[in-house]
Amino acid sequence: MIKRPFLGIGKPKLSYALVPDEVQELKVPKSVTLLLKDDDPGPGGGIEAGAAVKTGQRLSKSPESPNYVVSSVTGTISAVFPYAGTFGQIYPYAGKFGHPCTAITIDADEKDTWDDEYKGEATLDTALRFFGCLPGKPSFQAFADPGKTIRMIVISGQDQDLLLTANQAIVQNHMAELKAGIKVLKEMTGVDRVLLTVPEAMVQQAISTGAEVKALSAVYPAGLPHMVMKDIVGTVVPEGQSPEDMGTVFISAEAVAALGTSVETGRLSVSKMVTVVRKGGNATNLKVRIGTPLQVLLQGCGITVQDRDRLILGGPMRGMTTYSGQLPVEADTDGLVVQDRAESPLLGDHPCINCGECIRVCPVKIPVNMLIRFLEAGYYEDARDMYDLSCCIECGLCAYVCTSRIPISQYVDLAKRELALREAAEAENE
Amino acid sequence: MNRELTDKKLVVSHAPYWHDGRTVSSRYRQIMLAALPAVLMGISQYGSPALGMISLATASAVAWEFVMNLVLGKRITVGDGSAAVTGLLFGMLLPATAPWWIVVLGTFLAIIVGKQIFGGLGLNPLNPPLLALAMLVISFEGIFDFNAALRNYELGFAMTYPLADLKALGTAGIDKFAIGDLFMGKQIGGVGATFGLGLVIGGIYLLIRGYVRWELSLSFLAGVFVTAWLFHLADATAYAGPMFHLFTGYTLIAAFFLLPEDSSSPVNFIPMLVFGALAGLMTVLIRNIGAYVDGVPFSILLLNLANPLLDKIRPKAVGKVVENA
Numbered sequence: 151m152i153k154r155p156f157l158g159i160g161k162p163k164l165s166y167a168l169v170p171d172e173v174q175e176l177k178v179p180k181s182v183t184l185l186l187k188d189d190d191p192g193p194g195g196g197i198e199a200g201a202a203v204k205t206g207q208r209l210s211k212s213p214e215s216p217n218y219v220v221s222s223v224t225g226t227i228s229a230v231f232p233y234a235g236t237f238g239q240i241y242p243y244a245g246k247f248g249h250p251c252t253a254i255t256i257d258a259d260e261k262d263t264w265d266d267e268y269k270g271e272a273t274l275d276t277a278l279r280f281f282g283c284l285p286g287k288p289s290f291q292a293f294a295d296p297g298k299t300i301r302m303i304v305i306s307g308q309d310q311d312l313l314l315t316a317n318q319a320i321v322q323n324h325m326a327e328l329k330a331g332i333k334v335l336k337e338m339t340g341v342d343r344v345l346l347t348v349p350e351a352m353v354q355q356a357i358s359t360g361a362e363v364k365a366l367s368a369v370y371p372a373g374l375p376h377m378v379m380k381d382i383v384g385t386v387v388p389e390g391q392s393p394e395d396m397g398t399v400f401i402s403a404e405a406v407a408a409l410g411t412s413v414e415t416g417r418l419s420v421s422k423m424v425t426v427v428r429k430g431g432n433a434t435n436l437k438v439r440i441g442t443p444l445q446v447l448l449q450g451c452g453i454t455v456q457d458r459d460r461l462i463l464g465g466p467m468r469g470m471t472t473y474s475g476q477l478p479v480e481a482d483t484d485g486l487v488v489q490d491r492a493e494s495p496l497l498g499d500h501p502c503i504n505c506g507e508c509i510r511v512c513p514v515k516i517p518v519n520m521l522i523r524f525l526e527a528g529y530y531e532d533a534r535d536m537y538d539l540s541c542c543i544e545c546g547l548c549a550y551v552c553t554s555r556i557p558i559s560q561y562v563d564l565a566k567r568e569l570a571l572r573e574a575a576e577a578e579n580e
Numbered sequence: 581m582n583r584e585l586t587d588k589k590l591v592v593s594h595a596p597y598w599h600d601g602r603t604v605s606s607r608y609r610q611i612m613l614a615a616l617p618a619v620l621m622g623i624s625q626y627g628s629p630a631l632g633m634i635s636l637a638t639a640s641a642v643a644w645e646f647v648m649n650l651v652l653g654k655r656i657t658v659g660d661g662s663a664a665v666t667g668l669l670f671g672m673l674l675p676a677t678a679p680w681w682i683v684v685l686g687t688f689l690a691i692i693v694g695k696q697i698f699g700g701l702g703l704n705p706l707n708p709p710l711l712a713l714a715m716l717v718i719s720f721e722g723i724f725d726f727n728a729a730l731r732n733y734e735l736g737f738a739m740t741y742p743l744a745d746l747k748a749l750g751t752a753g754i755d756k757f758a759i760g761d762l763f764m765g766k767q768i769g770g771v772g773a774t775f776g777l778g779l780v781i782g783g784i785y786l787l788i789r790g791y792v793r794w795e796l797s798l799s800f801l802a803g804v805f806v807t808a809w810l811f812h813l814a815d816a817t818a819y820a821g822p823m824f825h826l827f828t829g830y831t832l833i834a835a836f837f838l839l840p841e842d843s844s845s846p847v848n849f850i851p852m853l854v855f856g857a858l859a860g861l862m863t864v865l866i867r868n869i870g871a872y873v874d875g876v877p878f879s880i881l882l883l884n885l886a887n888p889l890l891d892k893i894r895p896k897a898v899g900k901v902v903e904n905a
Contacts, residue, residue, distance in 0.1 A: 154600035158790040162600055312598075380898060389899045457589050460597060467596045474590070487597070494591060495599030500660065503604060503702040506793060506847030514898035517891075519847055538897035546596030553602050554702070560594045 164370040168349040170319035175437040182441030183478040184219040188252040191232030207265035220283040222420035222439040223258035270416030285422040286405030287482035292394040301397040307348035311465020314485040316423040317403040331410030371545040389540035425485040445475035458491035467546040498555035508548035525561040608661030617778030622771035626676035634671040641667025644691040670709040672772025675729035737766040742828040762827040783836025792840040795852035803860020830876035844884040851890040
């Protein structure tokens with residue numbers, strides 16, 4: 151954890167980890183668990199215990215369903231059960247906290263047998279059908295959406311959160327695949343303008359990919375899509391909208407490299423690069439099969455976890471803690487940060503003392519001191535209309551600097567969710 | 581499988597998982613630490629009465645907060661240090677010989693009337709020590725007559741309150757004060773308010789550590805300086821120069837300890853500058869043409885009232901869609 155330096159007139163600066171950590175590949179685990187987004191969780195549609203699956207096989211409950219997973223190993227399904235979300239509950243609504251899932255556990259054989267349904271095509275249809283489970287979880291929905299005109303693709307060659315270096319490692323080590331992926335991406339989507347954002351030091355190296363290379367600031371939150379839109383692309387995303395609404399799709403460098411490999415070899419990439427950060431801050435990039443249980447990663451790095459430690463999926467500013475080491479690495483799990491209980495900051499119940507730290511640190515200039523008063527009182531509509539709730543990009547910096555240690559991020563999340571539920575209810579009544 | 585890990589109880593919480601390490605109580609401890617040089621100088625000048633008065637102010641402020649916590653049935657908040665800071669700052673404004681009942685009444689006004697009835701920490705619209713001071717000044721005549729209060733002291737420099745001399749005699753009355761002596765604390769006044777060097781050291785410490793917003797302190801000092809300088813230019817015999825105003829009365833303690841009080845001051849950049857500069861302007865206006873000897877309490881309280889309005893001057897949030905009717 152980075153504490154505030156002794157002297158600090160201005161706002162604290164949190165810097166990204168820019169130099170890729172050493173890469174280490176783990177062998178195929180004994181079993182993997184895949185999470186299939188599913189409105190009716192449980193076995194069905196041929197996905198049941200005892201079924202044999204091959205590496206790269208597309209698993210879906212019905213041929214029409216848009217939801218699928220790609221098996222990352224060859225073996226036999228040993229269990230199919232409804233999955234409890236990160237917080238131990240099945241959430242009845244879609245969104246940040248997840249969607250009901252069916253967890254499919256597959257006992258892996260040592261040798262891979264590759265499925266031959268995917269043969270190396272590179273069209274938008276195959277992208278929707280197969281590429282949604284590539285490492286990095288690229289989404290091609292926006293290209294197929296007639297309501298959206300996509301004019302630009304931004305490839306993130308720098309991780310969005312602190313400490314993580316998985317994408318930096320891809321840019322450093324997998325230049326050829328990245329180049330191939332960019333070519334495929336351009337042909338597949340028909341989008342000409344492809345930006346590649348990398349740390350300053352990697353600009354020279356990245357130019358050879360043929361993309362338009364832009365250097366990102368090393369200071370958090372420069373890597374978040376909304377900040378890249380504002381600082382690099384030059385388009386401010388209006389509140390309540392996404393970069394895709396503005397004609398820009400974000401894809402991680404890892405996903406693009408996986409795309410390149412998959413199209414070239416005709417085999418879907420099934421390995422994910424995960425930055426594992428030990429308690430001391432020492433990090434390793436592990437290349438593992440998607441679905442590998444987290445504890446296999448921890449064992450691979452020789453990490454022991456104690457009671458009341460935290461396991462953070464993602465980075466320290468925006469990640470999600472998880473309650474069990476048995477949960478799997480998913481296609482979009484960029485990092486696994488192990489935080490010692492002594493390092494975990496406690497929240498307080500002091501009221502806002504109006505010190506103004508949050509105002510200075512907010513990258514989108516929200517009057518957090520006023521916002522939090524409205525959120526605490528439950529006036530969510532006023533918070534949105536007068537104090538810019540919907541402009542929040544959830545970088546977490548205000549909570550990081552809060553002297554009173556108010557759970558600001560929790561309040562913001564709660565308010566956004568309440569407002570979304572109210573809007574949904576209103577739409578239903580009309 | 582590693583049974584050991586699956587048995588472990590992990591903590592699940594919301595991002596972010598980092599914090600810069602500061603707390604409310606560490607903030608107030610640092611403010612008290614920064615106030616110490618000026619307080620120690622006051623105690624060394626005025627001896628045990630000053631020590632007793634400062635201690636009583638701090639202790640009674642904490643006691644009032646404790647009483648109010650009990651009365652309101654709230655969590656006991658005396659440990660966070662905010663009451664102690666309020667009491668300490670209030671004590672620093674008083675003459676060393678202030679009677680005990682003034683001290684206790686003052687901290688009652690500061691803690692209960694100034695803070696707790698508005699909801700406690702973070703919710704006070706006015707600066708508590710200054711509110712208490714102002715209420716005492718207008719309630720009891722002569723209670724802040726430093727010349728009378730400190731008449732039994734002989735410390736080796738002019739034993740008259742510089743601002744009172746200025747008010748009564750014009751610049752002719754302040755020839756005996758050298759600017760350097762004033763800055764080194766060779767003047768009478770509030771126990772913790774006269775030692776300019778100590779206040780500046782404490783203030784700069786708070787500034788560079790980020791506990792006090794520099795915009796507030798510096799714009800206040802600039803406001804005092806410029807206004808006093810303009811008056812001095814207009815009539816050098818009636819109005820003292822800017823340095824005199826900076827180093828006398830409550831100017832320095834206001835700049836670094838009173839004006840930047842969190843709850844009653846703005847947080848946005850432009851409002852902070854306006855707030856500080858206007859408070860500085862008002863201070864000198866009251867000193868030069870108003871009825872009171874020192875304008876600091878009233879100028880800051882007045883600007884405190886304007887704070888919510890001033891703080892509405894803020895940048896548009898990135899991405900905010902303003903719908904014009």
